[in-house]
Amino acid sequence: MHDFHYRGKKLLCEGVAVEALARRFGTPLYVYSQHTLTDHFQKLDRVMSPVEHLVCFSVKSNSNLSLLRVLARLGSGFDIVSGGELQRVLAAGGDPRRCIFAGVGKTEAEIEFALRQNVYSFNAESEAELQRINRVAARLKKTAPVAVRVNPNVAAHTHAKITTGTYENKFGIAFEQIEGIYARAARLKHLRLRGLQMHIGSQLTRVAPFERAVRKILPLVRRLAERYKLEFLSIGGGLGIVYEPALASGSPGWWKTAAARNILTPASYAARLLPRLQPLGLKIVLEPGRFISGNAGILVTRVEYVKRTGRKNFVIVDAAMNDLIRPAFYDAYHEIVPVARKTGASIKSDVVGPICESGDYFCKDRPLPGVGEGDYLALLSAGAYGFVMSSNYNTRPLAAEVLVNGRRAAVARVRQPAKEIWSGEKVVAWLK
Numbered sequence: 519m520h521d522f523h524y525r526g527k528k529l530l531c532e533g534v535a536v537e538a539l540a541r542r543f544g545t546p547l548y549v550y551s552q553h554t555l556t557d558h559f560q561k562l563d564r565v566m567s568p569v570e571h572l573v574c575f576s577v578k579s580n581s582n583l584s585l586l587r588v589l590a591r592l593g594s595g596f597d598i599v600s601g602g603e604l605q606r607v608l609a610a611g612g613d614p615r616r617c618i619f620a621g622v623g624k625t626e627a628e629i630e631f632a633l634r635q636n637v638y639s640f641n642a643e644s645e646a647e648l649q650r651i652n653r654v655a656a657r658l659k660k661t662a663p664v665a666v667r668v669n670p671n672v673a674a675h676t677h678a679k680i681t682t683g684t685y686e687n688k689f690g691i692a693f694e695q696i697e698g699i700y701a702r703a704a705r706l707k708h709l710r711l712r713g714l715q716m717h718i719g720s721q722l723t724r725v726a727p728f729e730r731a732v733r734k735i736l737p738l739v740r741r742l743a744e745r746y747k748l749e750f751l752s753i754g755g756g757l758g759i760v761y762e763p764a765l766a767s768g769s770p771g772w773w774k775t776a777a778a779r780n781i782l783t784p785a786s787y788a789a790r791l792l793p794r795l796q797p798l799g800l801k802i803v804l805e806p807g808r809f810i811s812g813n814a815g816i817l818v819t820r821v822e823y824v825k826r827t828g829r830k831n832f833v834i835v836d837a838a839m840n841d842l843i844r845p846a847f848y849d850a851y852h853e854i855v856p857v858a859r860k861t862g863a864s865i866k867s868d869v870v871g872p873i874c875e876s877g878d879y880f881c882k883d884r885p886l887p888g889v890g891e892g893d894y895l896a897l898l899s900a901g902a903y904g905f906v907m908s909s910n911y912n913t914r915p916l917a918a919e920v921l922v923n924g925r926r927a928a929v930a931r932v933r934q935p936a937k938e939i940w941s942g943e944k945v946v947a948w949l950k
């Protein structure tokens with residue numbers, strides 16, 4: 519469910535016409551709905567209410583300060599993967615004591631910073647990392663709260679680049695080795711074993727893999743929780759959203775249709791997992807990113823040219839793979855709709871950007887309404903892993919971001935001035 523819908527011919531974000539935003543702020547433009555963001559956070563937070571829990575929004579999915587502030591005000595915690603993300607959370611007014619610090623490559627400096635900020639837990643991914651955290655904590659005369667990420671070795675059935683819960687990838691520690699690691703970690707004086715963590719992958723649209731992973735680790739969790747007085751179990755993020763048009767179009771029947779097609783909803787997620795989690799008596803941590811931010815954002819782009827070749831109809835737009843890399847990187851599908859609804863026959867089109875790469879496309883051979891120069895298109899469900907993955911490739915400035923709340927809209931990030939792209943560069947002395 520989201521707050522992007524047509525009224526008459528106009529695409530609206532909540533109460534604001536998207537075309538007016540495109541004219542006022544220029545394109546490419548990310549537009550976020552505060553209501554959608556809030557709604558998705560609360561839906562998940564509410565279904566978990568039978569247990570003590572903490573929803574830690576995955577900052578890497580969308581780290582805009584305004585969005586983080588919205589979530590911080592709702593009481594969200596944050597799942598961070600770098601010192602930079604922790605600084606962002608602080609800048610947005612988030613509570614570091616509700617932050618969990620994940621990632622396989624935490625540096626000494628990052629560990630020290632996070633320790634000084636009193637994060638809730640370090641989610642460690644190797645024994646070497648536990649030793650390093652212990653060493654830094656000893657130096658600071660502190661005790662570091664830690665959890666170890668268990669790799670349950672279950673197939674998540676998602677795209678290869680976003681699966682994390684099998685032994686084929688770099689994440690976590692093998693299920694069979696976990697108890698040995700906890701035993702050794704328990705002897706490290708500056709660690710406090712606070713929890714256990716898992717995260718099996720991203721964009722999972724079924725509950726079954728979560729259920730399988732939870733079922734598999736339950737006996738282990740019980741033993742560890744008792745032995746080390748653990749406080750929490752994090753079951754990670756990875757809850758998928760619907761990108762396909764019939765469902766993503768925001769029709770009121772969305773949740774019903776999703777349920778009928780056996781697609782994960784907050785209700786089905788909770789219904790299948792809570793009965794297994796509740797008896798543990800542990801605090802349950804969730805780390806959703808995409809589920810909260812994904813449907814809350816769109817990328818608006820302007821049609822520059824329409825180029826018909828013998829076989830193809832290319833719609834060349836002013837956004838590119840540097841603004842939204844998901845189609846090129848993950849073969850991802852984003853629904854593309856005109857900002858002013860069109861009548862008339864659709865034409866099989868490739869929507870492509872101006873970057874000099876054949877991978878720079880948003881869709882191929884997709885039936886789309888006929889459009890022409892100056893029309894605006896919106897790529898839906900672009901709120902997660904959209905702007906955050908953008909780059910300056912081809913010396914293209916980073917897009918602007920706008921947050922909408924009801925009838926209000928304001929810039930949440932100014933468009934990057936081109937000059938800023940090379941402002942840190944120097945012509946070296948011997949070339950002057």
Ligand SMILES: *Cc1c(COP(=O)(O)O)cnc(C)c1O
Binds near residue numbers: 717721754756808
């Ligand atoms: C990326 C990540 C998440 C969030 O994943 P989503 O698919 O966006 O929910 C949660 N936990 C960890 C450890 C991650 O790396």
